[in-house]
Amino acid sequence: MAAPSWLRLRRMVIGGVAVLLTAAACGSGPAEENQGGGTPVDGGTLSVALSAEPDSLDPAGAAQAAAHQVFMQIYDPLVWLNPSSGEYVGGLASSWTTSSDGLTTTFKLRTGVKFQDGTDFNAEAVKFNFERILDASFKSPVARAKLGPLKTVTAVDPATVELTYSSPFPSLLNSLSQHWLAIVSPAAVAKYGTGYGQHPVGTGPMSFVEWVTGDHVTLQRTADYAWGPSFLHQGKAYLDKLIFKIVPDDGARSAAVQSGDVQLAWNMPAADFSLLKKKGSDLTMVAAPWSGGSLSLFLNTERAPTDDLAVRQAIQYGISRTDLINTALFGIYTPAEGPISPRTVGYSKSVEGRYAYDKAKAESLLDGAGWTMGGDGFRSKNGTRLALKIITQAQFNPIATGVQGLLKPLGFDVAVDIRAAAAATDANGKGEGTGGITGLVDSDASGIQLFYSSKNYGGFDWSRIKDTQIDDLLSKQAVETDVAKRNQILGELQTTIMDKALIYPMYQGAFLYGVSSKVGNLHTNVLAYPYYADMWLNP
Secondary structure, three states: OOOOHHHHHHHHHHHHHHHHHHHHHHHHOOOOOOEOOOOOOOOOEEEEEEOOOOOOOOHHHOOOHHHHHHHHHHOOOOEEEOOOOOOEEEOOEEEEEEOOOOOEEEEEEOOOOEOOOOOEOOHHHHHHHHHHHHOOOOOOOOHHHHOOOEEEEEEEEOOEEEEEEOOOOOOHHHHHHOHHHOOOOHHHHHHHHHHHHHOOOOOOOEEEEEEEOOOEEEEEEOOOOOOOOOOOOOOOOOOOEEEEEEOOOHHHHHHHHHHOOOOEEEOOOHHHHHHHHHHOOOOEEEEEEOOEEEEEEEEOOOOOOOOOHHHHHHHHHHOOHHHHHHHHHOOOOOEOOOOEOOOOOOOOHHHOOOOOOOHHHHHHHHHHOOOEEOOOOOEEEOOEEOEEEEEEOHHHHHHHHHHHHHHHHHOOEEEEEEOOHHHHHHHHHOOOOOEEEEEEEOOOHHHHHHHHOHHHOOOOOOOOOOOHHHHHHHHHHHHOOOHHHHHHHHHHHHHHHHHOOOEEEEEOOEEEEEEOOOEEOEOEOOOOOEOHHHOEEOO
């Protein structure tokens, strides 16, 4: 799989991230180590409790982590990223070559692969998928950005596809290894139209059975699956069925895995995770750290009072991250100080210490901005109270209420508005509140463009910015093939975001899993999502 020197170097750096992820997890049940290993067992039904309902099972039209948990099992990508070695290995593409100028990559595709509806996978299918994402009329919240400056897609012959770029795209293989760009069945898209996201068809190890809204999604193994990546077991999935139960309530999700109603719970509530880990229950608590963007409170720069830089900076100085994590999250997580997680390539230490906790500094900023403390314990300015409204989903309620409590002594009146995941996402995209909480799960730093590019205004640009300086830095890093130079640009990008106080970074992200002793061979990719088709159920 020949590649130019800059692409090989990029691959090596990505490999460093994978190794670091493994090491970082070791203190709390490393994601890369197998849970409940032993002899593989064929058959059985694994039930998983999800904290949110998928927004869509069309990878090109989805944006939520809950959706990724599900559709990663239904589809295959062109290439895979081995989480242990950091090397890219064949998926639906068996090999690839890149031109010396980095503008054209040619993929040789696997032959004999079928979609789950019986239609053939081939170069025309790849062309259809990528041109569908490129189509301006198709609203793709994540996948479009993952394709970068793609110019043309050419089906050279049934087993060969060529991607031509208008400028070098160093993140190509990384992007293709993520399931946002997994290949869907063209025939199924034609059949279901706008309803395709509820009737997914891929080439993956698990096939779609049903989606009962608000309750569950059921998958079954693909009987003739035989093209998995080299670092997973070969052949069909061990499990007969995989049921994702929608359990947004933290207490109910925790109870479900403790009672055995499900064998694995995703996004365990921090309180129960901490308690069960300490008391040594029959469950194993696994904290699987992910790379990408820090879990942050995004501050709306268009709505008062967070339209004022002084107020946004006061929030930075006025909340102790350590206190927030200890009081709201039982000390499970590690504080974050910038928009990118330290586990991610391109992280800059220049953000560290930029906003060390300083209550006096926060008070001074608010005083200077004209916000006066009243006898009721809240600040006001020209008769208007210093009020914030955080719109978020149930899983972030503890951290939101933690922010609420820690900002009150400074005179902030913070309201926490809990909504369903999709509704909270929509509201923050429209700028209905002064802030929303989210993070980015991504194996490449360029993924943060989702949050900070003016192209995503009205989408995941929850800070509601149209900043030419940030746009310029995002554009430069996207085409820079020299790793050192790209990291320098990413460093400037991070400091700019923090100088403008667009977010309050809270902690480095990790998915908390509660796992039954019956589950064998649990391990995850660099995004902390499990390879369910590689797992089995012990008797």
